[in-house]
Amino acid sequence: MAQVLEFKLPDLGEGLTEAEIVRWLVEVGDVVAIDQPVVEVETAKAMVEVPCPYGGVVTARYGEEGTELPVGAPLLTVAVGSSESGAGAETRPGTGPSANGSGPAEAESSGNVLVGYGTGAPAARRRRVRPESVAARPVAPERKPEPAPAVAVEEARGPVAVVSPLVRKLARQHEVDLLQLTGSGRDGLILRADVEAAIKAATERTAAAAAPAVVPVAVGAPGAAPAPRAAIGTADERIPLRGVRGAVADKLSRSRHEIPDATCWVDADATELMAARAAMNAAGGPSGGPKVSVLALLARICTAALAKFPELNSTVDPAAREIVRLRDIHLGFAAQTERGLVVPVVRDAQSRNVESIGAEIARLTESARTGKLTPAELTGGTFTLNNYGVFGVDGSTPIINHPEAAMLGVGRIMPKPWVHGGELAVRQVVQLSLTFDHRVCDGGTAGGFLRYVADCVEQPAVLLRTL
Known part of the structure; x- marks a missing residue:
């Protein structure tokens, strides 16, 4: 006997409380298998496909594409328990109520609680069931699903x-x-x-x-009124602060509200760093693997600097009034995407060399570009590197990525007049800026960190002491 079970938007973890429906992957009448992805949703962290823990026939969908739903809101209903709806479902007696449904669902449910990140089960091919065959099967009377939303006109x-x-x-x-x-x-x-x-x-x-019509008036004609001004544009546009943009707004506002930040900066001669990078890439040869990026070199310099100044790899527990110095360095880097600003995190950066850091940055950047970063890859950072020089600007005062204690900003590297060896020369100069939480350290520590970074940029051989 068929039974209609309701699948609700699950808790996707990382403190997320809502998600926006981007694209439905099934329609009413489709047969779905257990753990088959049924909808693509966008959270404040990433875009994920949500699999349904039930196997059966989709009888209703709740929410059109573009609708934002809170965690726990109904997503769809599935008729399970018949031979025709068993696309991957098994028949075994149920023992209790389901967390997402309205009756014993163990027979047609995978049992997975946290979904949205894939469960390893292969997705079955969608199969259309005639509406009359679904209606002919008995359905449990305790829940009456709402009518399915109309399919998009397009x-x-x-x-x-x-x-x-x-x-x-x-x-x-x-x-x-x-x-x-x-x-x-x-x-x-x-x-x-x-x-x-x-x-x-x-x-x-x-x-x-x-735009109102403009009536031509003879120049100098007595009593001539000034021509009306044409309309400049349409009505004001209101853009909801939600998704990635909303999450960024909340985090930046919280950072400014809670963290007493200060910024210091210094210009550095990056000529030797750029020469070292060119030598590394030349030594690799035409088939020596991926090129070493400037960002990877700066990231490795940051891990060395944080080892010398661990105060900046910290966070503050305001409730306990304690500074928590973190053991591992999870290095975030700012990346601009079509969805907005995101900060992927290189885990355990302190144990990686330049090649390993560069490879991970490349992987995370590609995932960011395609919108496939997971929430786990966007959280847990302990220090952030922000290379805003790619936008053609020299300097900035970065806002700390809450709840971290510091962020290093890097401007563009460009030829400038510079005193080198006692003479005026054209060198590759970059501006470095450090914004830090004044609760975790004083200016001496922040200045020491920034000066060490600048020394490594100007004389990459300084890093040899830490390799």
Whole structure:
């Protein structure tokens, strides 16, 4: 006998309390297997696919794409317990109520509590079941599912050449009909640039329609009134602070509110560092593996500096009024993505060499670019390296990544006049800035840390003492 079970948005961990539906992976009437991904959601940390712990027939979906749901809210209902709905389900007697359903679900549930990160079970192929066959099966009367939301209009009218859920979300926010666009990507794929161009064209049309007509008046004519000003733009736009942008806003606000921060900075001659990097890459040869990046070298310098000045690899416990000096260095680095600013974390950076740090930075950067970073890869940092020089700026006063105690900012490396060997010369100069929590140390410690970093940049051989 079939029974309808309700699957609720699970706790995705890391203190997350809500998620936004980006893309449904199943429709009403589909047959799903146990632990098959059914929806793609975006949290404040990452974008993940959520698998359903039940195997059966989808009878209802709750929430359209773009809807934000709290943890514990219903996601969908599944009819389980019949031979036709057993796509990967087993038949064994249930022993108690399910955490996500309304009845004994052990027979058709994987038992997984924390989902959203994959459970290892292979996903079965989706299979459409005729509605009449689902209706003919008896269903438990204790829960009456709500009607399923209407399928998106664009799906009903035909497929759209869009792969990225971010592009779909952008189009939905600005009411752009994707079926009316011709993609500029390969095989007609609609890209973000295509949607942005359509948004700009629509804005210009709206502005032109809203502009009042200008009546020509002869110059110097008596009683001539000044021509009315044309409309500058459309109404003010309100952008919700949620997802990654909301999480960043909350963290930065909390940092400014709780941490008494101070910033010091210094200019350093990076000529020798750049020469050392060129020598390392040349020694590797054309097939010697990935190139050593400047960011990897700076990250290795930071781990050496933190070993000398462990006060900056700390956090503050305000409730206990204690400074907690952390044993391991989990080095975060700021990365700008389409979803906003994220800070992936290189775990146990103190035990890695330049090659290992560089490889991990490359892996995390690619995951950030494709939106596949997990919450675990975005949390737990103890110190952050922010290379804002990639944006073509020289300096900044970084905001500490709460609850860390310090952040090192690196500006662009560029040729500047510099006194070298007692003579004026053109050298590769970089500005380094350190923002630190004044509760964990005083200016002498912060200045010592920053000076050591600058010395390693100017004379990379200094690092030989710590290798």
